[in-house]
Amino acid sequence: FSTAIVTGAGLDTGNLVLRLAPSAVISGMVLDESGDPVRHATVSLYREDRRLGVGRIIRIRADSTDDQGAYEFTRLDAGSYFISATATPWYAIHPLTSPRPGTENLPPADRSLDLAYPVTYYGDATEPDDASAIPVRGGDRLQADIHLAPVPALHLLFHDPDNLRDGISMPVFFRPSFDGMEIVQAGSMQSVSPGLFEITGVAAGKYDVRMRGNGRGAQTSGEVDLSEDGQELDVSKMEPSGHIKVTVLLLGDATLPPHLGIVLRNSKTSS
Numbered sequence: 001f002s003t004a005i006v007t008g009a010g011l012d013t014g015n016l017v018l019r020l021a022p023s024a025v026i027s028g029m030v031l032d033e034s035g036d037p038v039r040h041a042t043v044s045l046y047r048e049d050r051r052l053g054v055g056r057i058i059r060i061r062a063d064s065t066d067d068q069g070a071y072e073f074t075r076l077d078a079g080s081y082f083i084s085a086t087a088t089p090w091y092a093i094h095p096l097t098s099p100r101p102g103t104e105n106l107p108p109a110d111r112s113l114d115l116a117y118p119v120t121y122y123g124d125a126t127e128p129d130d131a132s133a134i135p136v137r138g139g140d141r142l143q144a145d146i147h148l149a150p151v152p153a154l155h156l157l158f159h160d161p162d163n164l165r166d167g168i169s170m171p172v173f174f175r176p177s178f179d180g181m182e183i184v185q186a187g188s189m190q191s192v193s194p195g196l197f198e199i200t201g202v203a204a205g206k207y208d209v210r211m212r213g214n215g216r217g218a219q220t221s222g223e224v225d226l227s228e229d230g231q232e233l234d235v236s237k238m239e240p241s242g243h244i245k246v247t248v249l250l251l252g253d254a255t256l257p258p259h260l261g262i263v264l265r266n267s268k269t270s271s
Contacts, residue, residue, distance in 0.1 A: 021138030027072040028144040037069020041087035057178035094200035115150035174208040
């Protein structure tokens, strides 16, 4: 919002007072289950935004923790903020459930280290609806630490529907995050037999899975609930992404403004 200043003859404009609120800072640490700092964790900052007339919580910045597990967001305006952190346990290993040919005689890996960190929000919640808001006023310097707790990593089976005719692309996992979607990095995808792949390092949860089809553009499966180890990722029900062509016309002979923007909003996520 703004306030108009009217100038002109007979108007007193010599004693204007412009009050500026000092910016704020949110800093903190990302810690593991032992209370040790987590290096190179990705920390995301979200803010409640009402500029389009509808309240939304959107991601506005990201930072990476340093070697002491610390992060910092500076020059923040007053408002309500949220923070999340994602990372991979440094000690985690993801052995294949179905060994590849020629590896049968290797010693088995320790499955107790087959772990993953779920996306964790400030307040140590793993769902955005349970995240704690951080109210910020001008000049605040706030501390917000996040504690990560490992969970068993899932191993998913993925059948290539096209039998490697034109190569294979790894499915990309997205998780709902407030009023949007954010990519979640899986461990790896390896071939265990012709046309069959195993995806490792995925924490249980509800995801939107997308992958590029052969000549058909990006595809999405919608929401997939991953809850069991060895679960098959069924991509046969994926639907091709849609396309929208928009034409903007102005009444009369008026020309389009040079910086015209068109916004497409999702009715479910408000993004």
